[in-house]
Amino acid sequence: MKTALKFALSALALFALSAQSLAQELRVTVWTGSEAHLKMLNSIAAGFIAKHPGVTVKFETVPVADYTQKLTFQVAGGNAPDIAWMMEDAAPAFENAGLLMDIGPTLKATQGYDFDDFTQPAMALWQKDGKVLGVPFSTSPFLIYYNKDMFDKAGLEDPNQLAAKGEWTMQKFQEVAKKLTEANPGKWGFEFKDGEGYASRMTHALLPPVRAYGGDLWANGQCGLDKPEAVAAIKQLHDMVFKDKSIVPPGEQGDYFSGNSAMTVNQISRASKMPEAGFKWGIAPLPSGPAGEAPVIGQAALTVFASGKNTELAAQLVAEMTSKENVAVMAQFFPPARKSVLESDAFVNSNKLIPPAQMKNVAAAIVNGRVHPSHEHVPQIFAAMAPRVDALWRADANVEEALKGVCAAIQPLL
Amino acid sequence: MAGTASRDNAARQPGAPWLTLKTREMLEAWLFVSPTFIGFLIFFLGPLVAIFYYSMTEWNLLSQQATFVGLRNFENALLENPDFWHVVRNSVIFALGLVPLNIALALSLALALSRPFFGVVFFRTVFFAPVVTSAIAWAIVWKFMLQGEGGAVNQMLAWIGIDGPNWLREPNWAMAAVIVTRVIKMVGLNMILYIAALQSIPRDYEEAATLEGASRWQVFRMITWPLLAPTTLVIMVLTTIGSFKVFDHIYQMTGGGPENGTLVLAFYIYQQGFKFFNVGYAAALALIMFAIVMALTLVQVMLRRRDME
Numbered sequence: 001m002k003t004a005l006k007f008a009l010s011a012l013a014l015f016a017l018s019a020q021s022l023a024q025e026l027r028v029t030v031w032t033g034s035e036a037h038l039k040m041l042n043s044i045a046a047g048f049i050a051k052h053p054g055v056t057v058k059f060e061t062v063p064v065a066d067y068t069q070k071l072t073f074q075v076a077g078g079n080a081p082d083i084a085w086m087m088e089d090a091a092p093a094f095e096n097a098g099l100l101m102d103i104g105p106t107l108k109a110t111q112g113y114d115f116d117d118f119t120q121p122a123m124a125l126w127q128k129d130g131k132v133l134g135v136p137f138s139t140s141p142f143l144i145y146y147n148k149d150m151f152d153k154a155g156l157e158d159p160n161q162l163a164a165k166g167e168w169t170m171q172k173f174q175e176v177a178k179k180l181t182e183a184n185p186g187k188w189g190f191e192f193k194d195g196e197g198y199a200s201r202m203t204h205a206l207l208p209p210v211r212a213y214g215g216d217l218w219a220n221g222q223c224g225l226d227k228p229e230a231v232a233a234i235k236q237l238h239d240m241v242f243k244d245k246s247i248v249p250p251g252e253q254g255d256y257f258s259g260n261s262a263m264t265v266n267q268i269s270r271a272s273k274m275p276e277a278g279f280k281w282g283i284a285p286l287p288s289g290p291a292g293e294a295p296v297i298g299q300a301a302l303t304v305f306a307s308g309k310n311t312e313l314a315a316q317l318v319a320e321m322t323s324k325e326n327v328a329v330m331a332q333f334f335p336p337a338r339k340s341v342l343e344s345d346a347f348v349n350s351n352k353l354i355p356p357a358q359m360k361n362v363a364a365a366i367v368n369g370r371v372h373p374s375h376e377h378v379p380q381i382f383a384a385m386a387p388r389v390d391a392l393w394r395a396d397a398n399v400e401e402a403l404k405g406v407c408a409a410i411q412p413l414l
Numbered sequence: 415m416a417g418t419a420s421r422d423n424a425a426r427q428p429g430a431p432w433l434t435l436k437t438r439e440m441l442e443a444w445l446f447v448s449p450t451f452i453g454f455l456i457f458f459l460g461p462l463v464a465i466f467y468y469s470m471t472e473w474n475l476l477s478q479q480a481t482f483v484g485l486r487n488f489e490n491a492l493l494e495n496p497d498f499w500h501v502v503r504n505s506v507i508f509a510l511g512l513v514p515l516n517i518a519l520a521l522s523l524a525l526a527l528s529r530p531f532f533g534v535v536f537f538r539t540v541f542f543a544p545v546v547t548s549a550i551a552w553a554i555v556w557k558f559m560l561q562g563e564g565g566a567v568n569q570m571l572a573w574i575g576i577d578g579p580n581w582l583r584e585p586n587w588a589m590a591a592v593i594v595t596r597v598i599k600m601v602g603l604n605m606i607l608y609i610a611a612l613q614s615i616p617r618d619y620e621e622a623a624t625l626e627g628a629s630r631w632q633v634f635r636m637i638t639w640p641l642l643a644p645t646t647l648v649i650m651v652l653t654t655i656g657s658f659k660v661f662d663h664i665y666q667m668t669g670g671g672p673e674n675g676t677l678v679l680a681f682y683i684y685q686q687g688f689k690f691f692n693v694g695y696a697a698a699l700a701l702i703m704f705a706i707v708m709a710l711t712l713v714q715v716m717l718r719r720r721d722m723e
């Protein structure tokens with residue numbers, strides 16, 4: 001009897017020990033709650049688990065609006081995840097605080113990984129002093145979404161037809177938006193990204209035209225918004241809002257996805273909203289300006305927190321998730337940064353909602369695009385900008401003076 | 415001596431003979447309150463004490479480094495940062511707009527609805543309903559109604575030939591809009607307090623005054639209003655404190671804009687602490703807000719006391 005008890009106890013202890021050493025859980029925070037996205041992520045994780053018995057992977061959804069904030073609190077509370085999706089504008093703060101692990105050695109040691117396959121512009125934000133602090137899993141260009149029905153009603157050529165003729169310029173964009181507004185009373189020609197162009201997406205509203213004119217929000221520690229290129233671009237937008245009345249003005253709702261605006265700017269992840277929209281639609285490149293085509297990309301990367309218990313294992317999971325095969329799988333939702341995938345037919349045909357010809361616009365924009373300017377103090381910069389940008393979006397504003405005000409407010413932070 | 419001992423013995427319980435009844439009762443009481451009290455210590459008193467310490471540090475949430483900086487954060491807010499005084503000014507404007515409007519409206523409604531008449535319960539319910547409505551839902555609905563062109567408010571104004579402004583996009587109008595929508599939301603609570611107070615005033619006073627030939631206004635001015643003074647004080651204190659703490663409305667309707675026109679203290683603290691992660695500075699601001707509200711309350715109490723004497 002005694003022997004049996006001893007045996008049972010030691011078996012139990014052994015089991016407990018082995019369970020502890022085997023059960024390594026990797027926690028990955030993401031901001032998607034989409035069932036389709038999570039299903040895909042879990043199936044990729046399943047491949048990893050098959051190679052690493054005893055490891056479990058848990059994807060934890062944090063709502064996108066508070067994502068960086070909640071992630072920061074997890075870190076501050078000593079409960080950082082092993083792996084996190086990281087938004088481009090949050091990256092510098094996390095990098096400079098030394099929170100992210102250099103996963104370069106693991107990636108480069110992984111067989112068949114081919115690190116150099118990632119495009120240089122896409123990696124720019126995530127490499128620092130020879131360290132690799134993240135791998136972009138979504139490199140998503142800004143595109144024009146248009147309502148084909150509203151273009152037809154106005155008897156206008158759509159942006160893709162104009163682009164094919166090389167006529168899709170900022171001037172044409174203004175002209176077309178005005179005609180669309182006139183032909184569709186009570187609606188607008190254009191809506192800023194997510195209807196948030198005067199608030200949380202104010203830089204997303206300004207950046208594409210400013211780049212098309214050859215300027216930038218800021219670069220090398222210098223505010224660019226009061227430079228002549230930016231002033232010209234924003235004057236044009238201001239005219240469209242207040243003179244032509246072709247852009248949804250501040251304080252109004254003119255949702256593109258409900259058919260209240262003929263065009264908007266967004267990324268391909270929003271294509272999933274289109275089947276319910278109930279109108280014919282398409283995606284086209286951003287209009288070009290005096291500085292030519294200037295695609296803008298938004299980016300998100302997989303990062304590993306240095307404070308985790310299983311950093312090496314986490315780095316291996318990142319390598320798995322961004323392998324050639326899995327990047328191709330993810331491409332149906334998240335545009336890739338791997339040249340081999342971008343150039344493949346598989347990518348062009350990957351999205352059921354978007355015709356191959358239009359997917360080529362996406363691929364071209366990824367290769368040529370530049371990421372939104374980033375900075376360690378982005379939240380402070382945005383907060384300093386916001387009241388000045390409010391002043392810009394008044395009908396009687398002097399655009400040049402207002403932009404000088406914006407730069408005066410943010411220059412000390414840059 | 416022996417008598418005391420035997421009484422003590424008599425009070426001892428068989429289950430725990432070493433305890434007197436009094437000690438036992440006290441222990442029981444402590445045990446009963448302990449769950450709440452422990453929660454109070456951990457979740458209320460703890461943070462309250464911690465905030466004094468945090469207010470004297472510069473603490474970066476990301477890098478986890480907290481440096482003791484003494485009164486640096488207070489100096490920064492009170493002497494160096496122009497934003498702070500702008501924000502305090504906004505909070506004061508908000509309170510000055512909200513408190514009198516709220517009290518005047520609450521009192522008027524209470525006077526109209528304190529006497530029974532057919533449908534009085536319906537009207538009381540209508541004016542009280544917004545109080546129990548979710549603040550965020552309330553703010554979202556008003557945000558839509560206050561749109562520049564398509565908004566319901568401006569459409570109604572257009573019927574009578576008024577071209578309404580773009581309410582939430584012009585700094586002064588935005589402040590006015592936030593104040594008025596907040597008053598409509600919260601006035602029901604003060605109305606109920608006033609109704610209760612009015613109903614507790616004996617009718618004899620009023621009748622006596624009327625018999626003496628006092629007009630209705632005189633009755634109100636000389637009898638009702640003075641008798642409502644304690645209630646008015648409570649309402650003023652609570653409404654002022656509430657107006658300094660306003661956050662949800664601002665967060666949803668204006669986000670502190672336009673041009674920082676509605677950036678009030680509570681929202682500014684949130685921004686500093688939870689958007690910029692300046693935890694030390696935010697803690698200092700919170701203490702300053704605490705001091706302001708405390709001072710205002712004391713002043714009101716003193717004024718009232720002088721009035722009543």
